[in-house]
Amino acid sequence: MSTEQKQKFAAYIASQGLKATRQRELILEAFLAQAEHPSTEELYLGLRKEHPGIGYATVHRTLKLLAECGIATVRNFGDGAQRFEACAGEHHDHLVCTGCGLIIEFENLQIEKLQEQVAKSHDFTVQDHRLELYGLCSNCRKGE
Amino acid sequence: MSTEQKQKFAAYIASQGLKATRQRELILEAFLAQAEHPSTEELYLGLRKEHPGIGYATVHRTLKLLAECGIATVRNFGDGAQRFEACAGEHHDHLVCTGCGLIIEFENLQIEKLQEQVAKSHDFTVQDHRLELYGLCSNCRKGE
DNA sequence: TCCGAGATTGAAAACCGTTTTCATTTATAA
DNA sequence: TTATAAATGAAAACGGTTTTCAATCTCGGA
Numbered sequence: 163m164s165t166e167q168k169q170k171f172a173a174y175i176a177s178q179g180l181k182a183t184r185q186r187e188l189i190l191e192a193f194l195a196q197a198e199h200p201s202t203e204e205l206y207l208g209l210r211k212e213h214p215g216i217g218y219a220t221v222h223r224t225l226k227l228l229a230e231c232g233i234a235t236v237r238n239f240g241d242g243a244q245r246f247e248a249c250a251g252e253h254h255d256h257l258v259c260t261g262c263g264l265i266i267e268f269e270n271l272q273i274e275k276l277q278e279q280v281a282k283s284h285d286f287t288v289q290d291h292r293l294e295l296y297g298l299c300s301n302c303r304k305g306e
Numbered sequence: 307m308s309t310e311q312k313q314k315f316a317a318y319i320a321s322q323g324l325k326a327t328r329q330r331e332l333i334l335e336a337f338l339a340q341a342e343h344p345s346t347e348e349l350y351l352g353l354r355k356e357h358p359g360i361g362y363a364t365v366h367r368t369l370k371l372l373a374e375c376g377i378a379t380v381r382n383f384g385d386g387a388q389r390f391e392a393c394a395g396e397h398h399d400h401l402v403c404t405g406c407g408l409i410i411e412f413e414n415l416q417i418e419k420l421q422e423q424v425a426k427s428h429d430f431t432v433q434d435h436r437l438e439l440y441g442l443c444s445n446c447r448k449g450e
Numbered sequence: 451t452c453c454g455a456g457a458t459t460g461a462a463a464a465c466c467g468t469t470t471t472c473a474t475t476t477a478t479a480a
Numbered sequence: 481t482t483a484t485a486a487a488t489g490a491a492a493a494c495g496g497t498t499t500t501c502a503a504t505c506t507c508g509g510a
Contacts, residue, residue: 181457181506203496217460222497238382242468243496257430266428273420280417281439284410286401288441295425297432325477325486347467361489366468386497387467 167194167233167248174231188213189224193234194248199265201243239265239294255293261302311338311377311392318375332357333368337378338392343409345387383409383438399437405446 171190175182192209193200200208206221225246228234237245239258253274257266273293281288315334319326336353337344344352350365369390372378381389383402397418401410417437425432 179457183458183505185459201496215460219461219498220459223458236384238384240380240382257425257428259430260433266430268424268428270420270424273417273424276414276417276420277437277439280412280414281401281441284401284412285444286403286410286439286441287447288439289404290440291438292440293421293437294435295421295430295432296434296436297425297430300429303431323486327477327487329488345467359489363469363490364488367487 170233171228171231174227180227185216185220186224186227188216189221190228190233193225193228193246199237199239199245199247201245203243205246253291255295257295257297257299259299259302260296261298264299266299314377315372315375318371324371329360329364330368330371332360333365334372334377337369337372337390343381343383343389343391345389347387349390381436397435399439401439401441401443403443403446404440405442408443410443 168187168190171186172182174180175186188209189205192205196205196208198204202218202222202225205225206216206218209216209221225234229236229246232249234246235249237247237256239245239256241263254267254269255273257268258264259266274291277291278288312331312334315330316326318324319330332353333349336349340349340352342348346362346366346369349369350360350362353360353365369378373380373390376393378390379393381391381400383389383400398411398413399417401412403409418435421435422432
């Protein structure tokens with residue numbers, strides 16, 4: 163669980179000549195505790211309740227650090243804000259409801275394989291990918 | 307070719323009670339002439355050369371109109387700016403080279419079908435999707 | 451343990467792309 | 481042609497991100 167991520171972060175901090183601070187620890191913990199895809203602001207507001215002193219800039223800087231060291235990835239679901247997501251071991255993609263904003267994660271190995279084939283046919287080496295399906299969940303479909 | 311798109315735009319304009327203006331025509335033409343995925347700013351700067359009077363806001367507003375009526379789609383490749391792309395009849399996805407920025411379009415019906423299946427299994431109705439593969443093209447792979 | 455170089459912090463300002471405002475101009479229907 | 485309502489361009493506002501800067505903190509070395 164999170165112990166592993168904390169070690170990873172600590173290792174990255176050390177390897178880059180950075181410093182371990184209370185804020186960074188707090189932010190990492192809050193980030194890992196959150197099952198969502200928080201934006202900087204959401205995480206900042208959450209942290210603020212317990213730790214009023216913490217600054218928005220520090221939260222954002224730390225989230226970028228997490229992205230650099232592979233603990234988080236940056237997502238953009240078109241709402242104008244970057245969202246940060248914990249990197250699970252497995253890659254996964256997203257179903258996004260355009261009605262209520264619900265985000266469902268999924269993974270599909272067949273799709274991944276086809277992606278590799280496509281890349282190969284264009285002589286590309288894939289480093290990463292992003293797949294999002296936008297639509298309506300069953301609830302929103304009823305409502306409209 | 308573009309005549310079709312112009313008619314589509316004209317029809318949309320009429321259906322919404324909007325007005326056909328010289329600027330809108332110019333912007334549509336410039337957009338269609340461009341084979342790239344321009345941002346508002348890029349298109350604006352291009353247009354400015356021939357038509358110095360034109361305003362940034364008008365370009366952006368018109369691009370949004372084009373997106374509304376299905377002539378353009380909004381893309382976000384992570385560089386912080388919205389990019390607009392002409393909708394070909396067929397949907398297609400992108401291979402993006404993280405080395406040189408090269409963007410290659412592709413389409414793959416098998417992937418599309420699998421996407422539909424995934425959505426159905428979560429009781430979603432897909433309206434749109436976005437698939438991007440990030441990696442290195444053959445040139446950049448050699449260089450590094 | 452204490453010190454000092456250098457990294458980090460928080461607040462505020464700067465930044466940058468997007469969106470809105472508003473007075474003026476323009477397209478369209480009567 | 482005229483009235484009405486939409487569109488335009490310039491500038492300001494906006495919102496999220498990034499930078500600045502003085503004060504604070506970390507951590508290795510004395």
